[in-house]
Amino acid sequence: MAPAFDVNSLEFKLPDLGEGLTEAEIVRWLVQVGDVVAVDQPVVEVETAKAMVEVPCPYGGVVTARFGEEGTELPVGSPLLTVAVGAPAETRVPEEPAERALQAAEESSGNVLVGYGTGAAPARRRRVRPTRAASPAPAAASVGRGPQRPSTRGDGPVPVISPLVRKLAREHGVELRALTGSGPDGLIMRADVEAAIEAVARAASAAAAGVAAEVREGVALKAAVHEADEPIRADRAAARRQVEAGQEPTRAGAETRHPLTGIRGLVADKMARSRREIPEATCWVDADATELLAVRAAMNGATNPATTTAVSGRTAERDGQKVSLLALFARITVAALDRFPELNSSVDMEAREVRRFADVHLGFAAQTDRGLVVPVVRHAQARTTASINAELIRLTEAGRSGTLTPGELTGGTFTLNNYGVFGVDGSTPIINHPEAAMLGVGRIVPKPWVHQGELAVRHVVQLSLTFDHRVCDGGTAGGFLRYVADCVEQPAVLLRSV
Numbered sequence: 008m009a010p011a012f013d014v015n016s017l018e019f020k021l022p023d024l025g026e027g028l029t030e031a032e033i034v035r036w037l038v039q040v041g042d043v044v045a046v047d048q049p050v051v052e053v054e055t056a057k058a059m060v061e062v063p064c065p066y067g068g069v070v071t072a073r074f075g076e077e078g079t080e081l082p083v084g085s086p087l088l089t090v091a092v093g094a095p096a097e098t099r100v101p102e103e104p105a106e107r108a109l110q111a112a113e114e115s116s117g118n119v120l121v122g123y124g125t126g127a128a129p130a131r132r133r134r135v136r137p138t139r140a141a142s143p144a145p146a147a148a149s150v151g152r153g154p155q156r157p158s159t160r161g162d163g164p165v166p167v168i169s170p171l172v173r174k175l176a177r178e179h180g181v182e183l184r185a186l187t188g189s190g191p192d193g194l195i196m197r198a199d200v201e202a203a204i205e206a207v208a209r210a211a212s213a214a215a216a217g218v219a220a221e222v223r224e225g226v227a228l229k230a231a232v233h234e235a236d237e238p239i240r241a242d243r244a245a246a247r248r249q250v251e252a253g254q255e256p257t258r259a260g261a262e263t264r265h266p267l268t269g270i271r272g273l274v275a276d277k278m279a280r281s282r283r284e285i286p287e288a289t290c291w292v293d294a295d296a297t298e299l300l301a302v303r304a305a306m307n308g309a310t311n312p313a314t315t316t317a318v319s320g321r322t323a324e325r326d327g328q329k330v331s332l333l334a335l336f337a338r339i340t341v342a343a344l345d346r347f348p349e350l351n352s353s354v355d356m357e358a359r360e361v362r363r364f365a366d367v368h369l370g371f372a373a374q375t376d377r378g379l380v381v382p383v384v385r386h387a388q389a390r391t392t393a394s395i396n397a398e399l400i401r402l403t404e405a406g407r408s409g410t411l412t413p414g415e416l417t418g419g420t421f422t423l424n425n426y427g428v429f430g431v432d433g434s435t436p437i438i439n440h441p442e443a444a445m446l447g448v449g450r451i452v453p454k455p456w457v458h459q460g461e462l463a464v465r466h467v468v469q470l471s472l473t474f475d476h477r478v479c480d481g482g483t484a485g486g487f488l489r490y491v492a493d494c495v496e497q498p499a500v501l502l503r504s505v
Contacts, residue, residue, distance in 0.1 A: 017066045017090050021053075023083050031055045032080045032269075041185075042070050044090065051087060054269075058411040068092035080268075166194050179204045274379055281440040284356075289435040290484055291471035294492040295458065296451050299335060300466055302498045306330050306392075333371065333425050334396035336448055339494040340423055341367050341387050341395075342501055347487040349479040350444040351420050361478050370419030370439060371399065372426075373406045380406050381439055383419040427451065433469045443478045446491065447471040468495065 021031060031053040038050045049061035050070070068090040075081050166188055172195060176183050181203045188195035246256040267275050281287075307329045344351045344367050352363040369387040373380050382402035387395060405411045422439045427450035436445050449469040456465035472488045494501040 015092050016071060017068070017092060019050075019064050019066060019087050019090060020084050021081050021087050022062070030080050030082045031060070033075050033077050034059065035077060036073060037061070038070050038073075038088075040070050040073060044068065044070060053081075054409075055413070058413055058416060059409045060413065062087070064088070064090065066090045066092060166190075166192065172197050172200055176200045176203075179207070181207070269378075271378055277440055278437050281437050285354075285438050285440065286476045287438055287473050288476050288481070288484070289471055289473045290481070290488055291433060291447075291469060292488055292492050293467055293469050294495040295456055295465045296468045296495050297458075297466045299332075299495050299498055300451070303330060303332060303335060328393070328396060328400060330392060330396050331399065332451075333423070334392055334399055336425070336446075336495075337369055337371070337384065337387065337395050337399065337423055338392045339491055339501060340369065340421070340446055341390075342494065343487050343490045344421060345388065346490055347479075347483055349483050350474060350487055352443045352478050353420070353441040354443065354475060354477050364420045366420070368418050368420045369395075370422040370442075371402075372422065372424040372436075373403055374428075375406045375409070377409060380411065380416060381419060381422060382406055382411055382415050383417070385418070421445070424448065427468070433471055435471065436473050438473055438475060444472060444474040444484075444487075446488075447473070470495070 032055075033051060034054050035052040036050070037052060038044055038048075044050060044064055044067060046065065046067040047063045048067075050064045051062050053060055053062055069092075070088055071091045072089045074086045074088060081087070173183070175181075175197065179200075181200055183195060183200075186195050186199050186203055187193060189199055190196045249256050266272075348363055349361075351367055352361050354361055366386055367388040369384045370381040371384070373382060382405070384390070384395060384398045384402065390398070402411065402415060405415070419439065419442060421442055422445040424434075424436050424445055424447045426434050426436070427448050430450055432449040432452075434447050434449070436447050438445050447470065449471075451466050451468045453464050454467040455462055456467055457463075458465055470488060470492055472484055472491075474484045490500075
């Protein structure tokens, strides 16, 4: 007789994945009901308003339930799945080597996601297989599971005599412990394994049909989104025909509604909060960037990774990258913040304090297919221009692929906004709350400019600084912006401070 088990079912809830995030959408489940999971094994892939994240489970055991289908949006703190862990109540029965390999880890993982920790786990427990009861969000039967009938077998010997039955089960991935035998004293027969194989095949066919239906549904949804503005276009065409015929349009124009969710909703909330709480002001100046462009060309012309010796492979690769204008503006910004640290701060109105930071965690605005994101170059004040350039490239690529982590999108102390890539000269950007300032860089275009007492065509850029008037007055803000402009016009000014 198999030993009794003390089964404990633990509920794993959606953790807080980062600053300001209140919900996440399930993109893909990485486990099925009945699967054995280890401590810190990723169990689900979710998409927040900031990034795509694989969520690890802090418990080891058997998945007994999943909550939410793919595409479902769950609030932080709601159940994700339940895991059954257990230990024998009496003596321990010898395990098969393959079963021992699936034993859950004995303690908490210590692996901490942004915003949550695993805490202390229960005492060492062993994996047990769940009964086939209905779960709140039943998943498609996974390949290798037997027919869905109750089973009370623990980790004792499997009642199989025939090696042929074992071989048949092994070849088709059938878990013998999940079966209830139809032979004498529960002996598992060949017919039981064949029935399990047939049940798995039916479940796989149903799952494939479900996936196909989901794909068709997704295509239809994309088509619906693409055609969401079709009524507006049709209405405009009808109104145009009426006007061309000398008639007044007979009805009011159509409208469509688009929910503020995901990253669009997060941006809307942060911008509205910034405007409500921060008394911002903006100053701007034009600067001659001709010399800065020449310095960049010289730097990239001198870059030759083949001549880099006695350095690591990563350093050689980094030195071989072309330095971007954004990296140069970032380096200038860090030098300016060293001279005007008041702008590397935030305001705590509850304590009525201005928090000034020693480290410069430089955020930069990046437009991606998922919307606007602001990755953060950490400890920018300790980096060289080449290091800043390499980190900008890495974070930009991660942003475009949607793999930025919450930790790479939070904790900034100052933001650099290069809106010149959109072909505009100037802007008065909204401060990235709770920071105190943002430097904006417009496009660099040839313009008539007085240079050394003569009119010449020079490459000119407009710079703007939007700042929180609570942390400094106009003199500090103007001094910061003027120093940035001086470094742009005469890069040698920057060399004196590095």
